[in-house]
Amino acid sequence: EPEVTQTPSHQVTQMGQEVILRCVPISNHLYFYWYRQILGQKVEFLVSFYNNEISEKSEIFDDQFSVERPDGSNFTLKIRSTKLEDSAMYFCASRRGTGADYEQFFGPGTRLTVL
């Protein structure tokens, strides 16, 4: 069964460093998302992406964040200068189509730890 994959599974970085989190969505999916989950808290939306551009973004997704689909398969989230509060689990998700009834498939997540 096709699945969303994410690398790395765990990333440790120093405050102020840039990180790139990578995702490979399911191949025939058209809509892509990044969410984050601070430890013990709810899952929060960061950004959605369709047709090579951002569709929606939350207040969390400020100028330090960017997304890219560089080669038609990978979907990346970049944090330019990490802060301690960026420590969280980051989930990538993809969806085949629009409409409320298409489920989002989540990847296993990348745990980001900022020291």
Next chain:
Amino acid sequence: AQKITQTQPGMFVQEKEAVTLDCTYDTSDPSYGLFWYKQPSSGEMIFLIYQGSYDQQNATEGRYSLNFQKARKSANLVISASQLGDSAMYFCAMRSPSGSGNTPLVFGKGTRLSVIA
């Protein structure tokens, strides 16, 4: 604004018993979808069940069923015959297909279910 409320931070259930996890939602959009996800200790998000706002029947998927009460804006998850492997965090989520058409999921804070042998 859309909102999901899960009022039970933690629940305990005896193995083989049924359990109901509560979820209420708020949206002004007449068309929306409601989802439940399971998050085990390993961290991944596992899709369990979906209910559309126009669906006439309550959704069922194996041991999972959704008690959808539209007038009360509730979408409770019922797990029958609980198993030890059901111990996990459970999240209720909603999406209204408005705006850009790529509207994201809004999640509740989750309920931690512990199944006791």
